Amino acid sequence: MNSLKTFSAAALFSCLAMSAALAETFEVKMLNQGEKGSMVFEPDFVALKPGDTVRFIPTHKSHNVATIEGMVPQGATGFKSKINEAFEIALDHPGFYGIKCSPHYGMGMVMLIKVGDAQLPDSYKAVEHPARAKPRFDALLAAAEAKP
Numbered sequence: 001m002n003s004l005k006t007f008s009a010a011a012l013f014s015c016l017a018m019s020a021a022l023a024e025t026f027e028v029k030m031l032n033q034g035e036k037g038s039m040v041f042e043p044d045f046v047a048l049k050p051g052d053t054v055r056f057i058p059t060h061k062s063h064n065v066a067t068i069e070g071m072v073p074q075g076a077t078g079f080k081s082k083i084n085e086a087f088e089i090a091l092d093h094p095g096f097y098g099i100k101c102s103p104h105y106g107m108g109m110v111m112l113i114k115v116g117d118a119q120l121p122d123s124y125k126a127v128e129h130p131a132r133a134k135p136r137f138d139a140l141l142a143a144a145e146a147k148p
């Protein structure tokens with residue numbers, strides 16, 4: 001009986017230790033030219049567990065990262081980095097973040113972040129984007145909805 005108690009306490013402890021250790025960091029490059037064309041975040045979609053971190057790397061110059069109005073989970077706050085600077089943020093609010101590069105939003109430089117289990121809100125599809133950002137976002141939103 002005693003040994004069983006000891007065992008379950010140890011198992012519980014190792015689970016807690018593991019879940020803390022499992023918080024991951026996802027790297028996203030900011031590029032003038034990538035696999036999907038010019039002015040891109042690469043990758044342009046990341047799915048995080050709550051508590052995971054996204055690190056934006058200024059691989060090429062003149063980029064930043066900023067949340068798009070109307071595309072931040074309810075109760076969460078948006079963020080915006082400085083041009084040419086690496087930027088790291090831990091996200092623990094479940095939901096979707098629509099992301100743009102401020103100088104290149106008009107050239108379609110956008111990406112989508114999913115945190116935890118979340119349903120894409122319909123309101124996200126109604127957000128207006130510059131002409132070249134729209135098709136990229138439509139594809140990202142469609143892919144995000146198709147994923148389980």
Ligand SMILES: [Cu+2]
Nearest residue numbers: 063101104109
């Ligand atoms: Cu940019």
